[in-house]
Amino acid sequence: MIDYKELIPADFAPDSRVWVYQSSRLFMMSEALHVEDLLNNFAANWQSHGAPVKGYGNLFYGQFIILMADERATGVSGCSTDSSVRLIKQIEQLFKVNMFDRQMLSFLVKDKVQMLPLSQLQYAVNNNFISPDTLYFNNLVQTKEELENKWLIPVKDSWLAKRVTMSL
Template sequence: MNWNFKELLPEDFAPDSRVWVYQSSRLFTMGEALQLEDLLNHFAANWKSHGTPVKGFGTLFFGQFIILMADESATGVSGCSTDSSVRLIKDIEGIFKVHMFDRLNLAFVIKDKVQLLPQSQVKYALENKFIDENTIFFNNVVQTKEELENNWMLPLKESWLGKRVLPAKTEG
């Protein structure tokens, strides 16, 4: 799989544009992905904050991650406009029968595919060498375009999760 997603991000959005990453509980089919892209494009084109258009972007990456982005350099995103994006994701859950808010299922690149692993199983996966410190981890807590570009997909050892589950390195 081609993991280079950065070239698909809008170039005209500021580095501090707000980002929300939603991870699906399963891969979307090709037909679902096409339908989903239409929903996301329609939402982004009509996203408003207190009646003012939001410079928005929405897409599906790797068949499993919905990325929403708002460039607030023109219009700030209010609570109501954030709520509308959450409603969209909840609608997607209903339409496609997926879970989009499960933060305890973590995503890794294993054998060139996105694989989900319950957080409670990460240590077991490490001990049994299903993953290691260099396994690519999807850090879905990124909050800006710049963080998305630089810290979304990173080796486990460089992530917040790695600090929790990997043995501490001793200086010698």
């Protein structure tokens, strides 16, 4: 399993803003290449009130689109955030995926991304599909530092721990 942290640009400030979008399915290789082209093009041309945004976009684990903006150079305005959301909606339409389903959870199980609806979380815990140590993709991270340290975390260290009854 690749260490995703190696893909994050080192020259972005720790407080760079991050947005994580989770696809409802794994992108096929040809789709993933197309998505990466769209992300690279977007990041290269990302602007806020006419000023270039120091931006980065990449596809992680074939399923997570991560956008990052280093605001020490140029702050990201509502308009520039809107343009990133338009890009994600364009990707949704192009590839017939859902990128905004916050009820779908993702876990790293046996080096594969496994998805589970929030409504089935307790069932998965009760039947030992999910344990306190199962790695969870915490897509609520908001900064580069959180992406590096709090994106892929054990269930017991995430907000999910409060939602389920676990036997440790």
